[in-house]
Amino acid sequence: MAQSVVYADLKFAAGPPSTVPDEDDSPYENVPLGPVTAAPSPGGNPAAAAAAGTPRSAVVAEGPRGDACGCWSLAGRWTRRWRVPRALLAASLLLLLLVVAVVVLGAYYWQVTRSLQDTSREHMAEQGRLSQELRAREQSLEQTQLELAWAREELQRVWHEYNITQTELESRNAELGHTQQELAVLQEEVQVVQGKLNTSKSLVSSLRACVNTDCCPSGWVLYRSKCLYISMAKKSWQDSHQDCAERSAQLLVQDDWSSLLVPVRSRGVVYPRRVG
Structure with missing residues (x-):
């Protein structure tokens, strides 16, 4: 046992x-x-x-x-x-292991979800910013289009005024040319008148000089404020009258005048001569 x-x-x-x-x-x-x-x-x-x-x-x-x-x-x-x-x-x-895997997957999912949420928020913020910028660009584009339309209207108005001004300028240029032609004609007339005036002035001056100095043209004799031309040759009345007309003078007619003694120039010496 x-x-x-x-x-x-x-x-x-x-x-x-x-x-x-x-x-x-x-x-x-x-x-x-x-x-x-x-x-x-x-x-x-x-x-x-x-x-x-x-x-x-x-x-x-x-x-x-x-x-x-x-x-x-x-x-x-x-x-x-x-x-x-x-x-x-x-x-x-x-x-x-399954719990750990679930926790890890949950954490990863949470991280991915949070990252996606952050990305979504960033995307929404970026989309909002881009939308605001797009609206601002659209408003700016509309404003630019309005300004462009206004500028086109202003350009058309200025171009129309320019055409009118150009037409008026051409008309004024034509009037100016016509006026210049008239002025040239007037200047010529003024020159002619000025020449005549100068001639008249010269004549008046010479006449005044003659009056002041009692002078007569060469070959003429001053007698009682009259210039007389005494021909040295005998001529008929008709020939004498024609000779006086050629000299722009008048034939002296004695009529009831008494015989007169007039000075006669001959070689620088004055001799009295009876006219009658």
């Missing part, structure tokens, strides 16, 4: 390594172990075994089949007890 117990202890000691949990973790810690009746062996006494009060493990180890069946039964139970926690551990690990 002592040999059987030692063999059982050795069998338990030679079992699986320290994968057996503590007694605190055993699901059978609160289960009382009662006496187990062993199968009658051909060489043993069942009554002696029951009277001795041997524990379950010792009783199992005593039987001839206990060495083979009892130890393997306990090892299978311990193995079955630890298969479930390993699966749970794997499932927990997988779940943890």
